[in-house]
Structure formats: C-alpha cells, structure tokens
C-alpha cells in the first residue's frame with residue numbers, strides 16, 4: 001500500500017519506519033534536511049538496541065502524497081491548518097487520513113483544512129529525532145483510533161506491528177491525554193525540570209491536583225467521558241517517568257514554538273465558552289509563552 005506521512009518528525013518517522021519495515025511503500029513529506037538525509041541513507045530507526053535502515057521516498061513537496069491510500073498527519077498542532085491545506089488537493093476520496101497528534105482540536109482543524117474526514121488517533125509513544133533522518137524509539141508505540149474507517153486503518157496498522165485499538169470514545173481518550181499534558185507539560189517547561197524533580201517539591205502534588213480540577217470542570221461542561229482511572233494515571237506520571245522532560249520543555253530548551261495554545265490554552269478557550277474561570281491554566285499558558293521567548 002502507498003502510505004504517506006505529512007510532517008516527517010519524531011512521530012511520523014517512527015510510524016513511517018514501522019510501516020516501511022512491514023513492506024509498505026512509504027513517502028515522507030518533510031523539511032529539506034530530512035529529505036536529503038533520507039534520500040542519501042534511508043530512514044534509520046533505532047529501536048530496542050537495533051538499527052533498522054528503511055527504504056522510503058522523501059520529498060518536501062506535498063504533491064508527493066498523490067495516490068496514497070493512507071496519510072499519517074504528524075505535524076505539531078500549530079501547523080495543522082497550513083499543512084492540511086497543503087495536502088488537501090492530493091487526497092483521494094478513499095484516502096484514510098489519520099491525525100497522529102496531541103491535543104483535542106487537531107482532527108476537526110484537519111477536517112476543515114482538507115474538507116476530508118479525519119481519523120483521530122491517540123499516540124501512546126515516545127520518540128525523538130536524534131539527527132536528520134534518524135529516529136529513536138524511546139518507549140511504547142500503541143495507538144487508539146476512532147472515526148470513519150478506523151477499523152480499516154487499524155487492520156493495516158496492526159499488521160505492521162503497530163498495536164492499534166479502535167475506540168468508540170477516542171475523543172475521551174484524547175482528553176485523558178490532554179489532562180496529563182495540562183498537568184505536567186507547562187511546569188516542566190517553565191522550571192526546565194523533569195517530572196520527578198519538580199513533583200518532589202513541597203506543594204507541587206497539590207498544584208497538579210488543582211490544575212486537574214480546573215480541567216475536569218471544563219471536561220464535564222463539554223460532556224466528555226474520560227477514561228476510567230484518569231486521575232490516578234495523572235498522579236502516577238512522575239513515578240512512571242521521573243527523568244522525563246515534557247515535549248513543551250524540550251521545545252522551549254530548543255528555542256522552538258510550543259503547543260501550549262493547544263494544551264492549557266485549549267482549556268482556556270473551552271472554559272470561556274462555558275463561563276468557567278481557570279486561573280491556574282491561564283497562568284501556566286502565559287508563563288510558558290514567556291519561557292518560549294527566553
């Protein structure tokens with residue numbers, strides 16, 4: 001099957017590599033440095049101590065997705081509308097379009113930008129680009145997906161050793177992940193600390209509870225059904241990954257724009273619609289924007 005990845009970064013290259021290793025014809029749409037490296041050396045996946053060289057096509061030109069039966073859409077949230085508009089002319093009527101992104105608004109933004117149905121995906125995976133064309137898998141890899149044709153997409157993904165569950169409540173699962181991101185990402189970015197370090201500071205566990213209580217009020221007002229055990233999952237995060245810096249912290253430390261407007265900032269926007277005050281989420285959003293400017 002021809003499969004394209006729009007946004008060949010850490011997520012797109014990981015899943016693109018897995019699909020290429022399963023025998024699919026994978027085309028990556030990415031930046032010039034990535035395209036140059038992949039064209040010269042292949043896409044390299046470092047996983048579980050092994051180094052896989054994957055044969056893929058790479059291009060900076062969105063028209064290279066033409067003919068793809070499946071498109072994995074993997075840009076950061078701030079790029080969704082623009083990148084969606086770039087691929088829109090090249091999507092076929094039956095192309096499966098999956099949003100593999102954090103945040104809860106991307107599938108809808110992508111649908112508006114492309115005028116094409118999008119399959120929402122929750123990405124339970126950690127990966128990083130260690131050099132152009134070299135992606136390192138750092139943990140997990142499962143997806144939960146939902147929406148039109150999700151079952152068809154799951155068949156291809158599961159056959160490529162990408163464990164994929166079809167969920168009737170994919171938006172609830174995306175909200176569950178959003179709540180984790182809202183609780184930890186901004187603090188890690190502002191403090192430039194990993195989760196275990198700041199969670200050990202007196203009063204921080206209570207701050208996490210207070211952030212989460214604001215988010216829960218908004219989720220309730222939006223009629224969201226959160227996955228069972230969401231609160232306990234949030235409390236467990238620092239114990240599970242004490243050395244982890246949030247993606248927001250990593251963006252700040254690299255001088256890159258963060259996705260904060262789609263994390264705590266999303267809570268602000270939705271809270272305003274329901275007349276709910278969320279002062280801690282507002283403060284975290286603003287402080288993260290200041291951290292981005294440093």
Ligand SMILES: NC(=O)C1=CN([C@@H]2O[C@H](COP(=O)(O)OP(=O)(O)OC[C@H]3O[C@@H](n4cnc5c(N)ncnc54)[C@H](OP(=O)(O)O)[C@@H]3O)[C@@H](O)[C@H]2O)C=CC1
Nearest residue numbers: 007008009010011030074075079083101102123125126127
């Ligand atoms: N990395 C991870 O472990 C995880 C990430 N996620 C989520 O997945 C999404 C993707 O994250 P991640 O892969 O880390 O992000 P990356 O920044 O690594 O990858 C996105 C890539 O897309 C490129 N890009 C953006 N717009 C275009 C365009 N129009 N044409 C070509 N290339 C483009 C970016 O280039 P440039 O940077 O130059 O703009 C970048 O190389 C985010 O929503 C993130 O929160 C979810 C779970 C885990």
Ligand SMILES: CC(C)(CO)C(=O)C(=O)O
Nearest residue numbers: 180181184185246247248
């Ligand atoms: C590490 C994790 C799961 C929690 O903050 C994450 O999603 C992120 O950093 O964006």
